[in-house]
Amino acid sequence: MNILELKECCMKFGGLTAVSELNVEIGSTDLVGMIGPNGAGKTTVFNMITGIYQPTSGSVVFDRQEINDFRPYEIVAAGIARTFQNIRLFPNLTVFENVQVSLNKSLKHGFSHSILQLKNFHKEEHSVRETIMEILTIFKLEGVKDELATSLPYGDQRRVEIVRAIATKPKLLLLDEPAAGMNPTEKVDLMRLIKSVKEQFNIAILLIEHDMKVVMGICERIFVLDYGVKIAEGTPGQIKNNPKVIEAYLGEVVS
C-alpha cells in the first residue's frame, strides 16, 4: 500500500514553474531518495507535502486522504514529520524541551488543565516525560537532555532534529539534506541512524540529499528532479548509469 502519492502536482510561483506534473508513489516502509541539481525544486516538493505551500494543481494523497489544503500542523497530526535543510531547533529550549514540543499535539489536556493541574494532568505529564526519555535513550541523547539544543555539536543537532520529528510518531519522515555539513564519520553514523530509524519504527522515509555516497548507500529507490521535472526513477544502480541523470549533473557529452 502506498502511504504517499503525489498526483500530477504542479507548483507555480507567478510565471515560474518550480515543480511540474510530478508523480511520486511511496510505499509504507520505503526508503526513497530525491536528488537533483541545485534549484531543481526538491525542497519545494517537501514544502508542498508539508503544507507550507499549496500545490497549484494536482493532489497530494497521504494515507488515502487528500491533504492539499491541510494546514502544516494538521499534516503533522495526519502523520508526516520533517527536518529542515538548515537546522531549525528551538534555540532557547533544551534537548528535552525540543522533543517535548513534538508531544504537544497528542496531549489530551489543554489550556485550563495545564494551569489547574488536576489529577490526570500529572499522570499525563509523567507519561510524556517517560516517552521523551525513552526516545532520547534510543538515540543515546539522554546524557545531554538538559543542554540547550543549539549548544550541541553539529552532528548531534541533526540527530536531535530527527528525534524531534520521530517523536511526533509519523508514518512518513521527510529528511531535507540530513548529511549537509557533516564530516565523513558523522555521515557514516547518519546512514546507520536512518536505517535503524526505519527498521525500529517501521515507517517510510523520503530524503533529499546531495551526498551520493549517502543516497546510494541507503536508498532503495531514487528519483531525480531537474527543473521541476522528474527525469528518472529507479534503484541506485539504475540511476547511476542513467544518461539523463548524468547529463543533468555534468552536462551533455561533447562528441
Added chain:
Amino acid sequence: MKTYSSKLYLFVAILTSLLVSFFQDEINPYYFQIIIYIGINIILATSLNLINGFAGQFSLGHAGFMSLGAYTASLVSSTLHASSGNPVDILILPLALLLGGAVAALAGLLVGIPTLRLKGDYLAITTLGFGEIIRVVIQNLNFLGGARGFTGIPKLANFFWVFSVVSIVVFAISNLINSTYGKGFLAVRDDEIAAQAMGINTTKYKVIAFITGAFFAGIAGGLYAHFISYINPQQFSFIKSIEIVVMVIIGGMGSTVGVIIAAIVLTILPEALRGIAEYRMVIYSLMLVVIMISRPQGLFGKSFRLKELVAKFRRPPMSA
C-alpha cells in the same frame, strides 16, 4: 514532588495576603500605595511577559487592555454598589474584576485574530494603534466620564485582592509555561516554521497568549481603578504600555522571576528618587540605559539558567 507543591504555594500566598490585609491600616499610607502599585505592576508585567516574552509577540497595547478592564469593572461596581453593610458586597469586586478581565480578553481576541498575521515591528505598531484607539474612544464616551474621567469608584481593592491576583497570575503563568502544553508558546517564539512542522497550531497559541495576557491586564486595570477610585483616559496612554514593556525587557523576556523583580524595582525607583526632585527622571532613564548596555538580555534573560550559572563557577570555560 515539585509539581504538587505549586498549589500549596498559591494557597499560602493568598492566605498571607489575607493576613496582611488585616493590618493594612497600620502601614504608612504612602508606602502602602507604593506596595499596591507594585502588585498591580507585577500583574501587568507578568501577563505582558506571556505575550512578549514567552509567545514572542511584541505587543505595545497593554495599557489599552488595562483601561478596558478598569472602565468595565468601575461601571459594574458603581452600578451594583449599594449602601454598605450588605453581605453580598464582598462579591462585587471579584465580579467586577472578572467582567473587566472578560471584556479585555474579548478585545484581545478581536485584536489578536487579524493582527497576529503580522510580525515584529508591524505587530508592535498595530497594537500601539489599538491602545490609542481605545483611549480616544473612551475619551469621547460621556457615560464613562469622557476626558474628565470616571469618578466615585468604590474603594474596594485592598492588599488581599491585589496580592491574591498577583499570586494567581504568577501561579497560572508558571504552571502554563512549565507544562508540555505551554511549551508550545516557547516553540512559537523560537521558530514559528519549526513549531508548525512539529504539529503546533501557531495561530491558536498566539491568540491564546493574547487573550490570557489581556484578561489579566484587564483585571489589573480593575484593581487599579478600585484602589485610586478615579480613572481617566490619560492614565492609560501608550506611555503606560511602554512602562510595562520596559519592565519586561529589563527583567528579561521570558523570565517570570526577572520580570517580577523588574516590576518591583521600577515601581520603587522613581519614588525613591523623589528626594532629588527634577533629576529623578534623568537618573531613572540613565539606569535603564546602563542596564541595557551591560545586560542586553535583561537582568534574568531567557538564556539565564541557574544550572548553567552554577556549572560556570564549577569548571573553567571550555575552549573552542
